Amino acid sequence: MFDSLGGAGRRHAALTVLIVVMIAVPPWLGSYYHFIAGLALINVIVATGLNLLTGNAGQISLCHSSFMAIGAYTTTYLFTKVGFYFWLALPAGGLLAALFGFALGFPALRLRGFYLAVVTLGFLEVTQILIEQIPSITGGVRGMQAARPPIFGMTLSSDLSLYYAILPVTLFGLWCAASLLNSPTGRAFNAIRNSEAAAQTLAIPLARTKIIAFVIAAFYAGIGGGLFATLVGFIDPIEFGVWTSIRHVVFIIVGGLGSVAGSAVGAIVLTVLPELLRGFKEYNEFVFGGLLLIVLIVLPNGLVGLWPMLLGRLRAFGWPIPGKSGA
Amino acid sequence: MSFFMIEGASVVFRGLRAVSSVGLSMDKGQIHGLIGPNGAGKTSLVNAISGLVPLAAGSIVLEGRELHHLAAHRIAAFGIGRTFQHAEIFADRTVGENVMTGGYAHRRSKLYQDLLGTWRKVTLERQVRAEAEAMLAAFGLLHLRDTFAGDLPFGTLKKIDLARALMARPRVLMLDEPTSGMNNVEAQDVIASCRRIADEFGVTLLVIEHNMRVIMGLAQIIHVLDHGEMIAEGTPSEVQKNPRVIEAYLGQGAAHA
């Protein structure tokens, strides 16, 4: 049923395994890793939204960190300064980010490829400047203090407890994305990426579809931003620059463009990997770059292609593996 | 007032008149052919009718409704469908998904239903999937349902394009070289499908073709374009004898099969 995940059963299985891991593994890790796990979940949310926009709808966006920033500042401001209930402040942050996503959909109607990328980059620059220019709300360059949210009366002060509060949000986000890709809107996304002409002649409205994609992706990023602020406990505007945006694009490319499982796998692997490479000290970036390169040369379609590739190799060796061609 | 009427249509690209004051009218359920040498403006005319390219002058009316001011997707929703010279297939999607994408032209679930995966969306998907499979079966493509379209030969892609366009239940369907890339057997297959589409489902067809044997045997009325102008129209036998047409083709005519 979920063939939007790429190759029917296979990726469905991958996602299931991943979800089980996400639920069961963290308590067994050291407390430092609880923080990383929470970060990974947040990156999954942002990556999923971005993948819908770029991997499926084919719209390049380099300002995702700005949407995160909008979500982060809004949620934290409403929670800490205005006194909103956190779990209401969070979607409010998402909605404000979505509003900006809506605005950014309009340049997308006229521009493509690098040109669109540059406009989104411009938006990012403008947002960064704005953040610095209204310190009364945002705390300017010095940043903003965030706090841990309460739930059912208790404050989620430990990283592990916050992880389990973020987890249902992430899972819900993944669910919605998978459902979307298996729906008229999802098919419209994939259609406009492949051929705008054909899409239009099948009664798919280009403008509406692109804008919807931006709005959804921005909402996801805003939610991710709000959660990020509360996990770290502090908002530093440096975190929301170009390289963060690029990092998220790397997540979805390494994971697999256009695939929900790819978003999850890419985000988790690339959040955890730098931590594992800490042992290499100064060489860690070098090793990271090298690993990235190797993965991309071997699996140009991302990590989700690993399983089908292995099965394909085994089949070539004569193993009796059932399967369809070209999957 | 005929079912589908085009009057004085002109298409201009940066000063080049691709189509000059072309008119044609079709009755419901008819099959018309649109022929002419390469560069005559056939595809440009079809592009303008489907709204992908602006109409510099003229009007397009379907069942009394003026369509030329509408956006392309609205024209499609109103019932004008088409296939493409180069098939315009969604290469990284499976054949099944390609065909399903056409199925939402007249029924859609709301965005929140799509996101949350409500019952409405699930049932709609099931319906469209079933219809797509029936359509694939009708074209003999069911075994390719889960194959990625990008891996397939051109002739097959043309069939997928046709199946996909039909899913949108068009009232007028314009086919751009539907038999290109096919051998004679496949071409006859497609022709039979076209006849069935017109007869059983009452779809009105406008077919661009270079294969003379195919189009002369299929269409009731043939329109001939040359250098953007309509130089002849009539029954196949009339058109084949028309000296202007023969001149335009430099003697290719019926020998070109």
Place this chain on the structure above:
Amino acid sequence: MTTAIFIQLLVAGLSTGSIYALVALGLVLAFKGTGILNFGQGELVTFGAYVALFFSAVMKLPYWQVFVLTLVVAALFGAALERGLIRPLMRAPAFTVVVATLAIGLMIKNALRLSWQESVATIPSPFPDSSIRLGSISINPNYLWITGCSLVIMALLALFFRSSLLGKAMRGVAQNQEAARLMGIRVNWIFSGTFAISTLIAALAGILLAPLIGIQAEMGGVILKGFVAAILGGFQSLLGCVVGGLLLGVLETFGGAYVGGTFKDVVAFVLLIVILLVRPHGLFGQAEARRV
């Protein structure tokens, strides 16, 4: 604003602009010649600067020798890079290649940072530090050197592509790889050559940039400005890169003087967005029509 200040700002703007133009040129050249959008181009600029630093500070060579040697080393490095790492990636989808070039850039940056731990890093300029005086205007000769050098190199490149056999072969490959192969052009060698030139240009930018901002591992950030310049120019032609880069440099410098430091970058982007919305293919680009 007095004439003196105007001229000084113009000169400064043109020189920063020429560096942007060079970065843009390297990007566009690699892209048109091989189809690869090299996101590691910024790191190649840094590479050029560090190689120059090596020849200057370690080997203690005079500026002119440093200049020439760095360009030669850069060209060889570029060709090796293409042969070794870029070639296997050519069959991959576009997005994948972009990330791969980012990864390569990351590795280069890290390697350079590790190989040069000392904080002091710059190369001596070819001219004495004192300014040239023309009436009431004082001009830093470095600016003139940067602008002049860049323009000369770009003119040489233009000549190369127009007249030389190799240049024409590169243009042929850029237009249609298949046809070029069928004509007997060794396309693979052309790819290496294109990357060699692209890296050489990047290294030149690095050498010229070094006296302005000093040599450090983060120099590669200039790639963003290079992208802006390339896009302003339409991402297609040599002339486009030059005009785009110079325009960006001048507007940025004047904008910074008028509006203040923080808004300098915004000026560039606002300009870009405005131009793109009005003329989506840049000043010199041509709309790519897709036939359906």
